[in-house]
Amino acid sequence: MKGDASLFAAVDLGSNAFRMMIGQRVLRDKRLVIEKIKTLREPVRLTEGLQDNALDSRVLERGWRALGRFGKRLRGFEEARVRAVATSAVRQARNASTFLVGAEARLGFPIDVISGQEEATLVYAGIAHTMPCESTTRLVVDIGGGSTELIIGRGSQLIFTESVAVGSGTFGKRYFYDGRVDSRSLQMAEQAACVQLARAARQVRQHGWHIAVGSSGTARMLAKVLKANELNDCGRDGITYTGLLRLSLQLLEAGQVKRLKLDGLQTHRLGTLPAGLAVMLAAFKVFGIEEMFPSEPGLRFGLLHGLMHGGARHC
Known part of the structure; x- marks a missing residue:
């Protein structure tokens, strides 16, 4: 190689x-x-x-x-x-x-x-390359460790981007110290995420969208856990609000992420699960999402796409 x-x-x-x-x-x-x-x-x-x-x-x-x-x-x-x-x-x-x-x-x-902003642009470039649908307007939610990128695009056209200071790493450290979870911490994390995400809600509504896509590891993790444990209604493969609520109840019953017994949940994802779940719940609420489809392509695919098509390095 x-x-x-x-x-x-x-x-x-x-x-x-x-x-x-x-x-x-x-x-x-x-x-x-x-x-x-x-x-x-x-x-x-x-x-x-x-x-x-x-x-x-x-x-x-x-x-x-x-x-x-x-x-x-x-x-x-x-x-x-x-x-x-x-x-x-x-x-x-x-x-x-x-x-x-x-x-x-x-x-x-x-x-x-x-x-x-550039992070959001690269994320969307990766998705557009692998999902080349010219007529569908997508809302992309990319929940990272320190920020969440919000993107609206159609085909390869980028319409709107926003970076919000909400992440599974920072929120995990702030609200779920040492993996402990209770109803108060989960509610506080979700409310704080709602406040931050709501700043972009008006623009998202103005542009409109047809489908919601989750491009981060958090989205893929949640979709995998919801499917493996049959937490979605009607055997859906994506992320649903009902599924997220059911996962929240299981997390609250455990009280500590290390005590969770869930199929499809990798050990290295345990620490980011509570905060990732709280941010995703907030995104569903703020933007009125009913179902989200996980996507592997994102930032790294966007970087490769730029390299392969002669994209210049931005300093």
């Missing part, structure tokens, strides 16, 4: 996890599409180590070690075939420059700290 001139790599330094996707262009049904070759995930949890808006030494080392492992996989790649971006937690950190110096040295490639 190393040095293969047909391959491209996208590195996403998210607030919960660092992820890398290696892909290539293939012709399928007379369309050039992105084929995923390899993915890597490192649960760095930057938001956990964000103290007084600075990344602490433990999380710095954790992030650097993860990027060192990514860097080994990327040896032999040309710089024009790799793009690495950092999102909310690094945007927020006062010592971001310290982190980035060590991060770039270990990864072996430049890292762009992108704005919430």
Whole structure:
């Protein structure tokens, strides 16, 4: 794989996890599409180590070690075939420059700290590439560790974007310390998320949309858990409000995420489940969503799409 001139790599330094996707262009049904070759995930949890808006030494080392492992996989790649971006937690950190110096040295490639608006644009580019429906207007909700990106688009056309300071990592740290959950903490987290998301509600209503898409790991996790435990009505595969409420009851009964007995729930997702659930409940309420469809394509597909189509790096 190393040095293969047909391959491209996208590195996403998210607030919960660092992820890398290696892909290539293939012709399928007379369309050039992105084929995923390899993915890597490192649960760095930057938001956990964000103290007084600075990344602490433990999380710095954790992030650097993860990027060192990514860097080994990327040896032999040309710089024009790799793009690495950092999102909310690094945007927020006062010592971001310290982190980035060590991060770039270990990864072996430049890292762009992108704005919430560019993050939303890249997320939608990834979705539009793999869901090329020109007539359907989509509301995309991307719940990250430190922020949630809201996007409305039709086909490849981006209509509206907004980045909201609500995330499963920051909310988990604030409302569900050590994985403890009770009705008060869940209600407070949901209400706080509603307040933040409501700032974009008027624009979302003005533009309108036909289907809701969840492009983050949080959405995919929730859809998987709801389906595996038959919490949705009528065996639906996506995310429904009824299913979210039933999952909330199970979480409250457990009182602690480590005591949850749910099929389809991976151990590394336990810590972000309560906050991710609270933010998703708020999104359903604020935007009047009845059902959401999870989508794997998102930021990393958007990065690969830009690389494969000669997209310039934004600094």
